[in-house]
Amino acid sequence: MILRLHGEDVRLKQFLALGERLCRVDSLVRYEILHRGVTRFRMSVPENASIVDVSGRGVADWKVSKKDDRKIVAVKLNYEAKGAYNLMVSYEITLEDATAEAVVPQLTTLDTSREIGYLGTAARTNIE
Numbered sequence: 001m002i003l004r005l006h007g008e009d010v011r012l013k014q015f016l017a018l019g020e021r022l023c024r025v026d027s028l029v030r031y032e033i034l035h036r037g038v039t040r041f042r043m044s045v046p047e048n049a050s051i052v053d054v055s056g057r058g059v060a061d062w063k064v065s066k067k068d069d070r071k072i073v074a075v076k077l078n079y080e081a082k083g084a085y086n087l088m089v090s091y092e093i094t095l096e097d098a099t100a101e102a103v104v105p106q107l108t109t110l111d112t113s114r115e116i117g118y119l120g121t122a123a124r125t126n127i128e
Contacts, residue, residue: 009034010109012117019124021095024052027107029087037080041087042110044070049091049105056087072110 009032017024031038045051047069054062060078064071075087093105106119 012107012109013120014107014118015120015122016105017122017124022124023093023095023105024124025049025091025093025105025107027089027091029089029107029109031081031085031087033082033085037082038085039077039080041075041077043073043075043089043107044110045073045089045091045107046093046105047071049093052090052092054087054089056085057081059087 011030011032012027013030014025014027017026029041029043031041044067047066049071051062051064051071051073054073054075056075056077058077058079058081060076062073062075064073066072073089089107091105091107
């Protein structure tokens with residue numbers, strides 16, 4: 001997805017892998033920071049998501065809080081990022097029933113004005 005936030009463009013690529021009772025999402029967030037440097041990023045995931053990992057160059061800390069029906073992931077860097085910056089966020093959602101329709105549990109960045117992106121899917125087991 002391409003997002004504009006105070007001069008930052010973001011490309012978001014998400015890969016969703018479905019199993020019988022588990023949905024795993026790996027999201028690559030690529031920021032193109034155009035003007036002033038950035039030390040913090042925020043994004044949201046569905047309320048029932050369990051964050052597996054948040055990684056990127058200089059990630060000092062990340063925290064998860066709850067707001068309404070979403071979880072907010074706040075990422076703090078140990079330096080001021082400028083130019084290109086990649087952040088990887090992985091999370092899982094347990095599906096209630098092995099024979100259910102699933103809603104795509106999408107990560108969205110916060111404090112942005114526009115989103116364009118890609119979502120890839122794969123089946124980990126024999127599912128339809």
